[in-house]
Amino acid sequence: MRQKFLTLGKLTIIVCTLVAGLPQGDANALDNDVRKIPAMSRSVHKQMQKAQEALSEKEYAKSHAILETLLAQKKINDFERAVAWQLKAMLAFAEDDSADTIEAYEKILTFSNSIPKALEISILYGLSQLYYAEKSYDKALHYAKSWESRADASLTGYKHLKYFANLHYVREEYDLALKYLDKTINLFAQHSTQYVPASWYQMMVSSHWELGNKVKVDQIVQDRLIADPHPRWCRLKAGILIEMGQPKADAIEIARNAAPICADISDTISPVDAGNDTIDKPASGETDSRGETAYLPVKREQPVYPRKAVEEKIEGYVLVELTVLPDGRVDKESIIVLEANPSGYFEKTAVETAATFIYRPKKIDGIPQKVSGVKYRFSFSIAD
Structure with a gap:
């Protein structure tokens, strides 16, 4: 909760912003009915x-x-x-x-x-x-399922899906981890021009390995050597061969011949460790410092308290949703009002203010991403 004091006549206005911290992409679970908040x-x-x-x-x-x-x-x-x-x-x-x-x-x-x-x-x-x-993890899954059953599926982001994949993976529910990984990759590919992070495929390899799908494991590695030529796939191929009984020296030699990028590898990655080393941690930064999964702007101005609301001594709130661009600016055309109570007083100033916010870019493998479904709540109150 932050405040700014504005003086209009004999009234001092406290403009508060209270964030309804939502998972980024990130917060996306409004029900159709609206509660009357005291x-x-x-x-x-x-x-x-x-x-x-x-x-x-x-x-x-x-x-x-x-x-x-x-x-x-x-x-x-x-x-x-x-x-x-x-x-x-x-x-x-x-x-x-x-x-x-x-x-x-x-x-x-x-x-x-x-x-x-x-x-x-x-x-x-x-x-x-x-x-x-x-x-x-049992408690984590309990609350995750409660969230999933309430959230608006049409607004669920790929980061939510990846979190579910992580959760099922650490619970050794590899079939469910794969289910959510597939959804994550498909959704990411639809909404991003960036390459799918290699770590997601590494978890896929590990999950299939744990399920005994060795043919599928080899297929994924071969596909990645073509689509994403990188020594990690060569080392992983060698690690798979070792797990299947090949001596280490032989496994490395076979892997070196798999693709030109593999020629100089000297170490290996176990298919078991491939997933364990890439599990995402819960969100960090200001989100964690608040104990929430909010995505908060690093630069924000306070909204101007509408004169009409001041004269009528009206208090209320506005909840907006917006999209943050890869450079941290807000896409002004994306801002919509989800809730306004009372209506007709604070919507315009909330939208205008949200358009000026600057966010810290969200990155995957060092690449800034576009983040949709970010929500921010403005709360307006008057103090004598």
């Missing part, structure tokens, strides 16, 4: 602001104390409790306490009827990744 009172907002400021200044004990006092109040509504627990999750993550981070996010889900559905669904995905990082 308002946050000015007094509670001020306490939240103080807790956030203490967190930003790394005064963790002070932030904890403010939030505990706030949560002890019986008069606050469930939305306010959910936001307080969101701050507690951020605090726990800042203190490197994975258990408390998870507990806080699970607590937020107990207030599901009082938070935006987009946020609820993003938390399901985030919890899956948090449990994945803790190697609690």
Whole structure:
């Protein structure tokens, strides 16, 4: 939650941005119906602001104390409790306490009827990744399935599919890993002009190997030597031959003759290790620091509070969706308003502001990617 103070007449305007952190590509799970979200009172907002400021200044004990006092109040509504627990999750993550981070996010889900559905669904995905990082793969799968059953399939990105492939791979469910890898590669090829990352094919090789599909393994390696001539495939071919009983020296010699690029190889890659070495880690950067899977802009301006809303003392929020280009700029034509409450007040300023955002480019194998389905929530409130 960030704020900027604007002075109009005798009113001081607090313009807040509250991100409904969604998986990048990345957050894509809105239900058709819209919940009525309770308002946050000015007094509670001020306490939240103080807790956030203490967190930003790394005064963790002070932030904890403010939030505990706030949560002890019986008069606050469930939305306010959910936001307080969101701050507690951020605090726990800042203190490197994975258990408390998870507990806080699970607590937020107990207030599901009082938070935006987009946020609820993003938390399901985030919890899956948090449990994945803790190697609690059963729990990770539980939340992943909950997210998958709620998410809008038409907006699911290839990064979501690759995460499912990773999850099934570490659970040794290789047939399911292959299912999601195929979907990942197909979707990536449809929406990107870049080459499919070699690591995805390495996991495919490893999965087929574990399932005993040795003919398929050899076929994939041979295809990659043609489509992506690189010594990694030569070393992998030699490793496969060793696993099949060839002496190492013979395996390397055979692999050297497989393609011109292989002529100078001297080491090997086991088909078993090919997948293990390329499993993606949960998202990093600002996403993890918040304990969410949000994709946040690194440069952002605050929206201008509409004069009409000021005069009528109207508060509300706008949730927008946008596409981030490979250079980090926002595709202005891609911005759409998903939710606005109330409608007719804040949509224009939210869209205009979102168009100015700058994001840190997302990269795969060092290559910047276009990211669709990024969501950002603007929250507007007035303080005396």
